Amino acid sequence: MIKEQRFEFILNKIKTDQQVTYEQIAGSLNVSEDTVRRDIDQLYRNGLVSKIRGGAMLPSRNPLTFQDRSNILSDQKDIIVAKALGFIKEGMTVFMDGGTTICALAGRLPSDINMRIITNNIPAIQLLVNYPDIELIVLGGVYERNSATNTGTVTCLDLERYTADLYLMGTCGVDDKFGVTATIESDAHVKRAMLRRSKKTVSLANQKILHQAEAFRVCDFQDLHAMITNMDSDHADLDGFRNLGVQII
Incomplete structure (x- = not known):
């Protein structure tokens, strides 16, 4: 699976479950946790997710008033x-x-x-x-x-x-x-x-x-x-x- 497809999977999974762990995504995609961590780092830098310990979640509303x-x-x-x-x-x-x-x-x-x-x-x-x-x-x-x-x-x-x-x-x-x-x-x-x-x-x-x-x-x-x-x-x-x-x- 190419990187863009992994990104799409991760974002859809977060939208469904509210948050995900590196371990969950790695198991679902049959890739290493290091690969998932790098993917989530890039999504985070683009403002698409917020990081949590061991995974990611939906980004904070931009921002709460x-x-x-x-x-x-x-x-x-x-x-x-x-x-x-x-x-x-x-x-x-x-x-x-x-x-x-x-x-x-x-x-x-x-x-x-x-x-x-x-x-x-x-x-x-x-x-x-x-x-x-x-x-x-x-x-x-x-x-x-x-x-x-x-x-x-x-x-x-x-x-x-x-x-x-x-x-x-x-x-x-x-x-x-x-x-x-x-x-x-x-x-x-x-x-x-x-x-x-x-x-x-x-x-x-x-x-x-x-x-x-x-x-x-x-x-x-x-x-x-x-x-x-x-x-x-x-x-x-x-x-x-x-x-x-x-x-x-």
Whole structure:
């Protein structure tokens, strides 16, 4: 079977089953798993599939709007927020980027905390202005509707003026092999800029995006200081992330 026929089979199988494994496809086509892995890598680079651990799935809707994401996984966000609050200390300078989990966190900070927050997250700004002792710095840039953030060259240049004690990163995809990834290229640029200018980076990752790789690379998993999830730290889904020098919370 030629490559194009394999591509067609893989895409049809994913549409039917929602996700596939390398082993399943290799068995169905009587080819090696390495061949299937290379095929899926090419389909992924063309934006036709999303990678998961050991296989592939339908790509994320391109992409979910901010309002879509605000209305789902609220219980998971509550758990992540409770854990993330332990990293935030009085007097810190903190980067916060886009995402609905970041917004949930912005609404639950201690009412009297004295700190500085630098962000491009427009909905979070509307929450943070209510804290009298937070110095709020808003990054400029081009407004990106799907993520509800300011992005682009201006945003990245603005970030070069600051150094943060902590970067709380909203996360689109994270995998022990492919690292941290984003669904929007301009968002990936901003995340990399925040990472470079931060002393410590903590990824906020719900269970749904674990072992998933989106199109635009942000960093290696080992570039993180910690990853906070909604799961218990000994959950089996986190086994692939252990022993990589990153704290799992």
